[in-house]
Structure formats: structure tokens, C-alpha cells
């Protein structure tokens with residue numbers, strides 16, 4: 001056989017093989033349809049076996065599993081809430097899961113965001129979580145949106161889904177997700193957690209209220225606590241995120257038990273669950289009411305007066321000459337004997353790490369008489385009571401607030417300086433052995 | 438004050454609002470029974486007598502600041518008449534600061 005002859009013969013046989021293969025696939029499909037027609041459902045034997053333990057639950061059954069297979073759930077945030085929510089939904093066999101998060105995995109996420117691994121630090125959270133979901137269940141579709149959700153992309157991303165889970169970490173994103181859910185007519189499972197507490201409710205479901213019906217005005221930015229400042233214990237968002245998955249399931253099943261017009265409060269400190277009754281949809285709501293004035297997405301960072309993340313922006317409350325750098329602080333500590341250094345972080349933070357000789361007066365207490373008495377006594381006992389007092393905190397924001405307050409409160413002839421960049425700058429520029437949290 | 442002249446009321450704080458009230462989640466009060474107490478009057482009383490620090494983080498005008506949910510006996514105060522609700526003996530009033538973290 002010459003070369004040309006060989007090649008054309010080979011091609012012919014390969015073509016036959018491919019045809020036979022596609023015939024086999026076609027026959028398999030015919031068989032599956034035959035079997036499922038006989039069974040009156042469209043689950044394969046493999047799916048029945050894989051999901052048998054939940055299909056056996058009467059609330060789920062074959063019909064429920066079919067709803068899961070056809071279910072499309074979008075999760076905003078792949079963090080402490082989003083990880084457990086996504087993990088359970090993938091396990092259940094929800095056919096299509098979308099993940100939105102612009103952020104990257106940080107080491108301090110790993111205690112609670114359990115889809116991410118040590119070797120994913122520095123990589124996209126969405127990528128890392130999606131890989132974990134695919135290894136839990138290779139038969140579902142996982143869409144990755146490694147972007148900041150905003151007024152331009154929200155509707156387009158959300159349109160492909162039937163339920164939205166808000167697992168974000170800031171009010172700006174929460175208002176954005178709420179408004180976009182109203183505009184796309186999607187139910188919204190909203191969860192949140194900080195410290196030892198969590199909250200859970202469902203908005204925009206069968207005539208129930210939306211986030212704005214409950215909270216027409218955004219919270220003042222200085223009242224919003226986040227996990228980076230107040231801390232959070234892993235199982236607490238774990239509980240809420242898991243229940244967000246359960247709420248999404250209730251919605252897919254169209255079953256009772258959807259937390260619409262109800263708010264679940266979880267207190268992990270004294271192990272209490274409470275479900276309270278909320279108002280219904282508000283006729284005057286600007287987005288879901290009878291005469292909505294918000295019919296397109298707006299600028300949510302402007303509306304809330306805060307960025308759509310839980311990161312820290314440096315504030316500038318003091319003039320440059322009212323502040324010192326960490327190296328100036330080091331010089332002062334070396335040369336001036338024992339200047340007074342006031343650390344205005346919380347006691348919990350002060351217990352983590354502190355500058356030697358510094359005195360803890362938390363910012364929250366600074367207006368209290370007891371705090372001022374402590375301060376006066378520390379100043380009067382210091383070797384150089386006329387020297388300036390240095391005020392330090394974690395990042396150099398609270399220390400500025402403290403200096404402003406102290407200037408207002410103390411009628412003494414006392415100079416106060418805040419330390420730029422706080423203990424983070426100290427650890428970075430002066431003492432590499434100083435812990436960062 | 439005699440018990441009969443007092444009206445027992447429980448206040449509960451959550452979501453971080455307790456931090457402004459001596460870090461106590463539950464406060465048992467005995468309000469003088471000499472007059473009718475609405476939530477509006479309770480808030481004034483709390484401002485004068487109960488809050489331990491930074492009242493601007495809790496109150497706003499004659500109400501609470503945006504982001505604090507008020508519940509009367511585990512029901513949204515909006516369904517109960519908000520500021521005008523007349524407090525009854527043994528009522529439980531909750532002030533929950535909404536959480537945003539995750």
C-alpha cells in the first residue's frame with residue numbers, strides 16, 4: 001500500500017469509528033429517554049444513585065431533585081458566607097452555580113472560607129472556589145465572574161439565574177444587589193455575619209419586602225462594622241451561609257419555609273436562634289413600591305457614602321504637622337526617655353500586640369471620665385510631662401479621631417500627635433518581628 | 438417604688454447595638470406607671486438614662502438611626518405603630534443593628 005492509499009483508508013476507518021460512536025451516544029440517549037419515560041422523570045440512574053440520600057427525603061423526592069438539576073443560583077461573594085452556601089448547593093446537584101467576587105484569597109480568610117486552600121493565597125477567590133466546587137461535583141456547571149459587581153454589569157450577570165444569594169460584605173453592594181433583584185424579578189437570599197452573630201432573610205419573594213422596604217436609608221458609614229475590625233468566628237458565617245443554601249433550595253422547591261417577611265437572628269455567643277416577623281412590601285418603597293423612582297441602577301457607593309468593599313481607606317482628619325511617622329516615633333522613644341504612648345485600639349487588639357510601655361485607652365472609651373483620669377495620671381507620672389503624647393492605633397485612622405477628641409476634651413496645655421500608618425507601619429518599617437493582623 | 442406602681446419592660450440589644458449599652462444584651466426595666474409610655478418616650482428615657490456612650494451611633498432625631506431595626510415582642514415595630522406604640526407590661530422591645538459583613 002502506498003502512502004496516499006494508506007492515509008485515505010485510515011481516514012475512512014476513523015470516520016466509520018466516529019459515526020459508530022455517535023450512534024452509540026444517540027442510542028444511549030434513546031435508552032435514557034426510554035428509561036426515564038418509564039420512570040416518569042428525567043433523572044439518570046447515575047443521578048438517582050448519587051443523590052439518593054436526599055431524594056429519599058419526602059420533601060425533596062424525584063421532583064425536588066429535578067428542580068435542583070434545573071436550578072440556577074448566583075452567589076455574590078465567595079467568602080465566609082458564599083463558601084458554605086456554594087459548597088452545599090454543589091453537593092445537592094444544583095445544575096448551574098455562578099460565583100461573583102473581585103477579591104483574592106488572603107491568609108486571614110482561611111479560618112472561615114473553607115473552599116480556599118493554603119496554596120490559593122493570592123489567587124482569585126472565584127477561581128479557587130470554582131475549582132473546589134468542580135472537585136466536589138464535576139457534573140454541575142460553575143460560572144466564574146472574577147469582577148466587582150457594579151451598576152453596569154449586575155443585571156446582565158443576574159439575568160441567567162433564578163435565585164440570587166447575597167453573601168457580600170458591605171452596604172453598597174447589598175443595595176445594588178437588592179435593586180438589581182427587583183429589576184430582574186429575582187428572589188434574594190440575604191445573609192450576614194460579624195463577630196458571633198448572624199442574620200438571614202429573603203427579599204423580593206412572593207410579595208414580601210425588599211431590603212429598601214426595611215432600610216430606606218443607608219446606615220451612616222461610621223456605624224458599619226466589618227469582619228476585619230470586629231472579627232468573626234468561622235462557624236458563625238458557616239451557619240448562616242449553610243442556611244442561605246437551604247433557603248435557595250426552598251425557593252427552587254417552591255416550598256413553605258422561605259424566610260420572606262421574616263428575619264432569622266442567630267446569636268452564636270449564647271446559642272440562640274430567633275425568627276422575628278417583619279413588615280410586608282412597602283407601598284412607598286422607592287424601588288419595589290407602587291411608584292418607584294429608582295428604575296435603573298444608581299451609584300451605590302455615593303448613595304451609601306462608602307466604597308463597595310470592606311477594605312480600609314486611609315482617612316485624613318489631621319494636618320500633616322499634627323502627625324508623626326513611625327521613624328519619628330522610634331527616635332522619640334530612643335531619645336526622649338519615656339514619652340507617653342496611648343494605644344487607642346480595643347483591649348482585645350491590645351492583647352494581641354503592643355509597643356512596650358504603651359497605655360491602652362480604647363477610642364470607644366475616650367470620652368469617659370475614667371479614661372481621662374487614666375490619661376492625666378499617666379501624663380503626670382511620666383518623666384517629661386510637658387513632652388507631647390503620641391497616639392497610635394492599628395492603621396492610623398482611629399488615632400487621628402482620638403487626637404481630635406483629646407484636643408477637644410483636654411483643657412490641658414498638652415500636645416498630641418498621631419502616628420501615621422499606626423502599628424502596621426511600625427511592623428513594616430521599624431520592627432519586622434511585630435505581628436500584623 | 439412599689440412594684441404595682443411600676444411597669445416591667447425588657448429591652449434587648451443585638452448586632453452590636455449592645456456595645457453602646459454597657460455591653461449588656463438584656464436590660465430589665467421598671468418604668469414608672471404614672472403615665473402612658475410610647476416607644477417615642479422610651480427612646481427619650483433611654484437617651485437620658487440608659488445609653489452608656491456615643492448616643493449618635495444609636496439615636497437619630499426622635500427615632501433610631503438608619504440600620505437599626507426595632508421589634509416589639511418579636512414583631513417589626515412598623516406593624517405596631519412605630520414611635521406611637523403604647524408599651525404594655527412585660528413587653529419585650531428589641532433593638533437590632535443590621536449586620537453587613539460576610
Ligand SMILES: [Zn+2]
Pocket residue numbers: 209210211212213214281282285286287288289
Ligand atoms: Zn422595597
